[in-house]
Amino acid sequence: MPDATTTGGPTQGSPEGPAGPLLVPAPQSVRPADGGGSFAPDAHTTLYAAPGTERAERWLRSTVGAALGLPLAPGAAAAPNSLTLLVDEDLQPEAYRLTVTDGTGVEIRGGSGAGVFWGAQTLRQLLGPTAFRAAPVGPAGAPELAAQTIDDAPRFGWRGMMLDVARHFTHKSDVLRMLDLLAAHKLNVFHFHLTDDQGWRIEIKRHPRLTEVGSWRPRTKWGHRFSDLWDEKPYGGYYTHDDIREIVAYAAERHIRVVPEIDIPGHSQAAIAAYPELGNTDVIDTSALTPWDTWGINPNVLAPTETVLRFYEGVLEELLELFPADVSPYIHLGGDECPKDQWKASATAQARIAELGVGDEDGLQSWFMRHFDKWLTQRGRRLVGWDEILEGGLAAGATVSSWRGYEGGIEAAKAGHDVVMCPEHRVYLDHRQSDDPDEPIPIGFVQTLESVYRFEPVPPELTPDAAKHVIGTQANVWTEVMQERARVDYQVFPRLVALAEVAWSELPAPDERDFADFERRLGAHYPRLDALGVGYRPPTGPLPWQKRPGVTGYPREAPNPNV
Secondary structure, three states: OOOOOOOOOOOOOOOEEOOEEOOOOOOOEEEEOOOOOEEOOOOOOEEEEOOOOHHHHHHHHHHHHHHHOOOOEEOOOOOOOEEEEEEOOOOOOOOEEEEEEOOOEEEEEEOOHHHHHHHHHHHHHHOOHHHHOOOOOOOOOOOOEEOEEEEEOOOOOEEEEEEEOOOOOOOHHHHHHHHHHHHHOOOOEEEEEOEEOOEEOEOOOOOOHHHHOOOEEOOEEOOOOOOOOEEOOOEEOOEOHHHHHHHHHHHHHOOOEEEEEEEEOOOOHHHHHHOHHHEOOOOOOHHHOOOOOOOOOOOOOEOOOHHHHHHHHHHHHHHHHHOOOOOOOEEEEEOOOOOOHHHHHOHHHHHHHHHHOOOOHHHHHHHHHHHHHHHHHHOOOEEEEEHHHHOOOOOOOOEEEEOOOOHHHHHHHHOOOOEEEOOHHHHEOOOOOOOOOOOOOOEEOOOOHHHHHOOOOOOOOOOHHHHOOEEEEEEEEOOOOOOOHHHHHHHHOOHHHHHHHHHHOOOOOHHHOOHHHHHHHHHHHHHHHHHHOOOOOOOOOOOHHHOOOOOOOEEOOOOOOOO
16 A cells, blocks of 8 residues: 655545545544555454553454454554554543554554544544455455554544434434444534424333323324325334433443433423423313424423423433433533414413513523523533523523524623534535435535535634634434435435534635545545445435435525535
8 A cells, every 4th residue: 555645734635545544534644654664454463452442442353353354362562463552641532643563563542542442443444445344255354554653633522413313213223323423433422312393212211101102193294394295104113211221332332422302392292292281281282282293393382380390300310310421411402493472372381481580481491491401510411402592591501502503602602601513504414415406305405515524613703712612513413304214324424424524623714625635535435334334425416216206395595604
């Protein structure tokens, strides 16, 4: 293999190309060894894992070793023909240094176990597409690795993806698969949207009707809500306690934090259908509700009563047991798209506004979120909410997911609150990827691969101190028009690869980014995705079986600026 090219700053450079390793996300630097040379792991290569690197050790042996037919037997540090994993506290926690030494082996140093694990992801890419398979496809062994040193560290600590499993349920095995895909791209946050109007997806033992009733809807809209098509069979599913424990443990093994979301006080019809007393019973007959069978903003919201507060405290007590603080320090409580019409018509809600002295319905929602912010803080967790939680006043410890553009995030950061930038017009991966009429069920704004790559999470109007509160970014994947895994794959990839580089690499300003180089490196990444069985959107557009002719979407037009 050709040697890598020395770089300062992100390598816009392969497994191997003329400009170096074709890696995504781009690392900070790649330096070829002065004397050249190479190393090829084989059946006799040993693996040494220092304390703190056990998760990377297990992953390398069970995933990369299994793919290449290499046992990676335990061995000594820096022994000939070895792979050595070390923690180096002089490095930043998620930083790593990967060194390939001619004829000797590979060493990965990380500032923590997480840094070592991200270095292992880079090693897998260097080893080529066969390292991404589940079992060997040829004789045991690996390709020659050019002698080199790769130094790398992430730009943001929050690099994530939100997956909506409420609109369309994602089977546990596919959640685990998605966690593997996040890890492969050095993404470290899985935002798990578990409840909405259309379904409640997590078992709560003290409130069994949430899944007995709330997880099943009578039928489902096919396409956008303006579509005339319906799937008339009942639809649903949920995760048991043990399913959740398995998902959380699987994520933790890959150094991924899980952010569970229980949406309140809006997007709650499935919960109200299960327990009608949670709704505004003095305005509508909540006992007639079922989990919603279509999409959009639902008028049925939680009542601002002590009964509702106690109910959701019970839900959260169970949730915190399933999502321990070391994996889930953040709990997302939604707070978005909460229509106030029922509260305006409710004598109970109006009396509550007067009693609390909060002024109006926006103040009532702020009181609602502040209550749970305090409740979570007392238990060592942090509340996250969509940017509507700014309305009526932001809870003291809250983190904002800025989705309606940048404005909410700018306001929150200036006020000293942490922000995850995820504006709808930039990183909503359910939105269409081109204006080609063959795009399947096209909804939302056009968000091309290039526009995602040129997304900048930190707005230029923030001062350096305020910019520090932008703790990262994530892509959001809402599944109203994604009925099965193939649709999720198509919408998410390869755009998530671009978002991963935005979140990890120290890139130039949006207009100065070398998109052609990213495309070149992505060209080497497609065979890796093929080996993993990912049904991504090809660069030339949807394949015949990826189209959904005749299913109505809802494309929108809007400017798509870099910032």
